[in-house]
Amino acid sequence: MAMTQKITAAQHDTLLAELDEARREAERYRLLVEQSTDMISRHTPTPEWTYVDVSPAVEGLLGYKPSEIIGTPGYDLFHPDDADNLVKRAESVSYRGGLYTNVYRYRHRDGHYLWLETTSRTIRDDSGEPVEIICVSRDVTQREQAQRATRRLARVVESSSDMIMFCSPDTLALTYLNEAASITLSSGPNGTIALNLRELFDEHTCNSLLHDGLEHAALHGCWYGSIPLQLPPGRDSRIAEVREIIAHRNPDDNRRVEYYSIIGRDITHKRRAEDAARRQQLELAHMSRLLSVGEMATGLAHEINQPLAAILNYCRGTLRRAEDGRDLSLAQALQAMQLIAGQARRAAEIIKRIRSYVKRTEYQRSTFSINDSCQDVTGFLRQEARDNQIEFHFDLDPTDPELTADRIQVEQVLLNLIRNAIEAYNDCEQGRRTVTIGSRCVEGSIEVAISDCARGVSAEALSQLFDAFFTSKPSGLGMGLAISRTIIESHGGQLWAQSDGHSGTVFRFRLPVARQPDQ
Amino acid sequence: MKTPPDGTVFIVDDDDDFRASMQWLLESDGLRVTSFNSAQAFLDTYDGSPGCMLLDVRMPDISGLALQQMLLDKGIALPIIVLSGHGDIPMAVTAIKSGAMDFLEKPFDDALLLHRVRLGLRRACKLQQQKRQQEQTRSLYDSLSRREKEVMALVVTGRANREIAEDLGISPKTVEVHRSRVMSKMKAASLPELVTLAATLNS
Numbered sequence: 001m002a003m004t005q006k007i008t009a010a011q012h013d014t015l016l017a018e019l020d021e022a023r024r025e026a027e028r029y030r031l032l033v034e035q036s037t038d039m040i041s042r043h044t045p046t047p048e049w050t051y052v053d054v055s056p057a058v059e060g061l062l063g064y065k066p067s068e069i070i071g072t073p074g075y076d077l078f079h080p081d082d083a084d085n086l087v088k089r090a091e092s093v094s095y096r097g098g099l100y101t102n103v104y105r106y107r108h109r110d111g112h113y114l115w116l117e118t119t120s121r122t123i124r125d126d127s128g129e130p131v132e133i134i135c136v137s138r139d140v141t142q143r144e145q146a147q148r149a150t151r152r153l154a155r156v157v158e159s160s161s162d163m164i165m166f167c168s169p170d171t172l173a174l175t176y177l178n179e180a181a182s183i184t185l186s187s188g189p190n191g192t193i194a195l196n197l198r199e200l201f202d203e204h205t206c207n208s209l210l211h212d213g214l215e216h217a218a219l220h221g222c223w224y225g226s227i228p229l230q231l232p233p234g235r236d237s238r239i240a241e242v243r244e245i246i247a248h249r250n251p252d253d254n255r256r257v258e259y260y261s262i263i264g265r266d267i268t269h270k271r272r273a274e275d276a277a278r279r280q281q282l283e284l285a286h287m288s289r290l291l292s293v294g295e296m297a298t299g300l301a302h303e304i305n306q307p308l309a310a311i312l313n314y315c316r317g318t319l320r321r322a323e324d325g326r327d328l329s330l331a332q333a334l335q336a337m338q339l340i341a342g343q344a345r346r347a348a349e350i351i352k353r354i355r356s357y358v359k360r361t362e363y364q365r366s367t368f369s370i371n372d373s374c375q376d377v378t379g380f381l382r383q384e385a386r387d388n389q390i391e392f393h394f395d396l397d398p399t400d401p402e403l404t405a406d407r408i409q410v411e412q413v414l415l416n417l418i419r420n421a422i423e424a425y426n427d428c429e430q431g432r433r434t435v436t437i438g439s440r441c442v443e444g445s446i447e448v449a450i451s452d453c454a455r456g457v458s459a460e461a462l463s464q465l466f467d468a469f470f471t472s473k474p475s476g477l478g479m480g481l482a483i484s485r486t487i488i489e490s491h492g493g494q495l496w497a498q499s500d501g502h503s504g505t506v507f508r509f510r511l512p513v514a515r516q517p518d519q
Numbered sequence: 520m521k522t523p524p525d526g527t528v529f530i531v532d533d534d535d536d537f538r539a540s541m542q543w544l545l546e547s548d549g550l551r552v553t554s555f556n557s558a559q560a561f562l563d564t565y566d567g568s569p570g571c572m573l574l575d576v577r578m579p580d581i582s583g584l585a586l587q588q589m590l591l592d593k594g595i596a597l598p599i600i601v602l603s604g605h606g607d608i609p610m611a612v613t614a615i616k617s618g619a620m621d622f623l624e625k626p627f628d629d630a631l632l633l634h635r636v637r638l639g640l641r642r643a644c645k646l647q648q649q650k651r652q653q654e655q656t657r658s659l660y661d662s663l664s665r666r667e668k669e670v671m672a673l674v675v676t677g678r679a680n681r682e683i684a685e686d687l688g689i690s691p692k693t694v695e696v697h698r699s700r701v702m703s704k705m706k707a708a709s710l711p712e713l714v715t716l717a718a719t720l721n722s
Contacts, residue, residue, distance in 0.1 A: 302577070306534050306536070306625070307536065308626050309604075310534075310540035311626075312540075312626045312627075313537075313540035313541055313543060313544040313626075317540070317545075317546070317547040318543075318547070321547045339536075339540065339543075343536060343540070346536070386533075386577055389580070
């Protein structure tokens with residue numbers, strides 16, 4: 001309308017200048033558009049999303065020259081999974097002030113996909129009908145991949161079988177628990193979850209182990225160890241422990257701890273399996289003791305018979321003296337009584353020994369003299385040795401070393417090895433039948449050796465000796481050595497045999513003197 | 520009170536307590552007891568005096584059964600009662616076969632034991648008498664001349680004087696003289712008596 005009116009020369013000049021200015025401005029925008037690494041494109045507002053125009057950046061981004069892509073449907077290049085993001089209002093789409101921002105995969109001319117972030121605006125005419133869509137797109141592949149890696153990492157943390165908790169440094173409030181931690185910590189009867197790290201430990205542990213662990217981590221970055229958690233007892237009470245504390249420190253803020261990662265492990269299953277294995281081992285050891293007492297029954301019966309027969313003799317001898325009206329002095333009667341009491345004690349002692357040996361016991365650690373044990377066990381085998389004309393020789397460590405272990409089990413091993421040594425002479429014509437029992441201290445361990453001078457064990461048999469059900473005896477079950485080895489190994493020791501194959505065999509076991517921490 | 524029988528009870532057992540209690544019991548019955556803690560100790564000190572032995576089968580070094588065998592080999596005739604802590608049938612059989620008088624299991628009835636012991640001592644007495652008789656017969660026999668011994672050997676086989684004379688190449692008259700000397704030297708009243716004495720010599 002202004003163009004039809006007459007204008008003055010000055011006005012004309014001004015208009016020309018404005019036009020010039022507008023041209024320069026447009027040129028600047030054009031340059032801006034053309035030089036921008038962001039791709040600016042215009043599309044038809046149709047489902048095909050056909051390219052109407054595109055800035056040269058398209059070549060760097062998608063590999064097409066503008067002339068190649070203009071007129072082609074842009075929809076076809078979407079990754080199939082992302083094509084309908086806008087329609088579906090996918091998570092990757094956001095809307096603000098008439099602008100949509102969408103992150104999606106888009107196909108490069110080569111065929112590979114890149115991640116684009118596109119901001120788009122729909123241009124409408126006066127009646128509100130869409131005319132075209134203007135888009136600004138940039139390559140966010142790197143950023144997207146980094147974010148995806150972070151998301152994956154978070155998933156790893158979340159689904160790790162380790163318990164992972166984040167905790168603030170000053171209040172010790174728990175800010176995050178992964179799934180494993182939630183499950184373990186909510187195993188109590190009412191299913192409540194602790195909100196503070198302190199609630200997971202008893203007070204003493206809190207003030208000692210936990211405090212030290214956190215302090216160490218704050219100073220050195222991390223701490224490794226084992227702190228038992230105290231979880232509420234319940235139907236499904238769990239056993240767990242903290243194994244690692246990582247302090248995340250801010251390098252810009254005087255290395256102040258921003259938060260702690262607490263990593264723990266639910267060891268309920270492991271502990272239960274260990275308990276079951278231990279119970280089974282105890283059971284097996286007990287069975288084997290019962291069996292060996294059964295095998296020794298004849299000798300033991302004889303041992304008990306001796307004092308009983310003696311008691312009977314003293315009683316009848318005394319009664320006879322009294323009945324015959326012969327002079328039985330009070331002193332004589334008293335002496336007989338005393339002898340009877342002594343014999344009764346002897347019988348009781350034997351029975352006590354058998355009972356304590358076959359008793360079903362829990363695993364009991366105590367500190368005892370290995371030399372005493374060697375002596376006691378040979379006392380147990382006195383009759384068997386007599387029957388087989390065996391002589392025991394002792395070669396015991398003069399320092400009388402002490403051992404911390406389950407005494408009954410260690411004596412069970414001794415008994416087993418000594419009985420084997422006695423039986424080694426069974427099919428052997430030999431005048432001197434000695435079984436030597438030796439003990440000595442070696443570098444923090446006690447080594448016990450049981451040796452015989454019978455015919456030895458062949459190399460082949462030696463390799464099978466500790467297998468279950470391997471036996472050279474007609475009546476043996478073949479469990480003795482297998483169980484003995486299990487017992488010694490469960491005490492952190494070793495049991496082995498040596499033989500030259502013709503002049504004897506030595507069984508040795510070695511046990512650590514110092515108490516081993518329970519696994 | 521019973522009169523103590525002749526002879527000694529020899530206890531051989533390595534269990535000191537048991538041995539002492541046996542002694543206490545046996546002495547209550549008025550028996551004379553000597554005890555030994557091993558077979559070797561018995562062998563070392565036994566002087567041949569009469570008695571009955573209470574023997575433990577299970578002992579170190581020389582077992583009861585081995586001692587029994589050694590006594591047989593040495594010709595020491597002692598009635599033996601074998602004692603065992605528990606009924607061990609094969610051992611009992613071996614002991615009895617080797618001439619043991621009895622086999623008792625500990626602990627045993629004292630009346631039974633004492634009865635057996637007395638029986639054993641009586642048998643020991645008899646053995647002792649036999650032995651003495653044998654020794655006596657032996658010394659009588661040793662007093663015979665060579666010819667008299669020859670004649671006696673043939674007489675006890677039941678041969679007539681005439682046959683003996685033929686065998687020895689001497690006259691029947693001479694045989695008659697030897698024969699009456701043998702009878703008087705051996706203190707035999709009759710031929711059957713001489714035969715019995717000859718049997719004693721050979722046992």
